[in-house]
Amino acid sequence: MDLDLAQVRAFVRAAEELHFGRAAGTLGISQQALSKRVARLECLLGTELFRRGGNGVHLTEAGQRFLSPARQTLAAADAAVAAAVGEHRPLRVDVWGHLYAPMRTLAQVAGRAGELTLGHGRDLPSVTAALLHGDIDAAFGRVHPPLPAKLTHRLVRLEPVDAVLSAAHPLAAEPALRPDQLRASVLWTPGELGRLDFLRQFAERFGIRAGTAGVNLGLAHFLAEVAQDPHRFSLLPADVPLPPVPGLRSVPLVDPTPLYAWSLLWRTGDTHPGLDGLTAACAAEAGPGRWLEYDPARDWLPEPSTDRRPPGDA
Incomplete structure (x- = not known):
């Protein structure tokens, strides 16, 4: 048969x-x-x-x-x-953490990276499964444990993170905020906090005890929920373009500045020639774009997670 x-x-x-x-x-x-x-x-x-x-x-x-x-x-x-x-097959690349617009970074290197086929975006567990199954060649997003041993990742970009809050929030008029100034505010998350590694570690590190989760229906809907409540805030990488949501304010975070780490992820031993082109394009952009600047006296990066639960988007 x-x-x-x-x-x-x-x-x-x-x-x-x-x-x-x-x-x-x-x-x-x-x-x-x-x-x-x-x-x-x-x-x-x-x-x-x-x-x-x-x-x-x-x-x-x-x-x-x-x-x-x-x-x-x-x-x-x-x-x-x-x-x-x-070797003529395009490099198949997928992304995760789509609320933080990972395509922004790929768009900046795509012209030098060779021919790419971009996926529609998934969460990290689905991306790792797709890599292991050979459905895609590489992926781009924030990497955090646990990861299968057969995968390799490389840090590409460290992006400063801003606080996004309602214009009616008591701190909305501040030119900049320390993360611990948000302790009395409510962290609004696009899903259960325990599955969102970056946001969970931020809340633990800076004493954010109040939080509430919404349904991830896209950035505009997510931020509209923030704008409607004067007690809520959330976090976004600084270069994410804000949708035209009325009553929204973005404030830089300082002392320390949280950094969101974007990485490339691929199967160990993969020989697709497009991988070299993509990693080289990212390295070429990192210098002039100051993508990998990190000062431990000024910045904050989450520690590698020891949580064994399946990781989520952020």
Whole structure:
């Protein structure tokens, strides 16, 4: 019988995630489409590969036997495509932390980095999975542990962070703020604080005890929620263009200035020639753009996290 590689890929991803919704997200398709592909593969093989029930999705014995050779089949197919396309295939790059607009930095180096294919943006766990599966070649965002050992990352940019608050906030008229001046304010986050490494460490370091989370529906919606409450604030890298939200104020943070660390991430040992071009382009921009300036007496960088929970966007 002839296997449909799209169906095999859907099975492998679902087997790795044990969740059809998450698996579909990593492939950029709907959950319904993934379910149909798996069902057609099961029909072709004449056996169930997954046990579906109230306790989630689990591999059957047949699914467990099929998983390893299915991975080998996909690896061989990907290698065949790479051999045929050769060095002319564009470097596939994805991003995460999209609320902080990572494309700004890539746009500044894209002209010197060679041909790139840019992804739509995901969170860090999805990006690492895509890298390990070979769906993308590189990624760009803020890296923090835990990371798989098979991945390599390189610091590209340290960006100062501003406080963004309502124009009615008591501190809105200040020309600059120390982070500890925000202790009496409420940190507004685009998701559960425990999953947002940078914001969580900022709150712990500077004694921000009050916080509330919203739904991440994009930067304009997120900042509109900040503007409506005179007690709230959030953090944004200084160069992120603010949307035209009325009643919003951006104030630099000093003594110390928090820095948001942007990095490139790729599979260890990846030989795609576009990786050298992208890293060289970032290095060339770092000097004149002062991207890597850091003074421990003036700036603050979060410590590497020891939290074993899955990392989020920020």
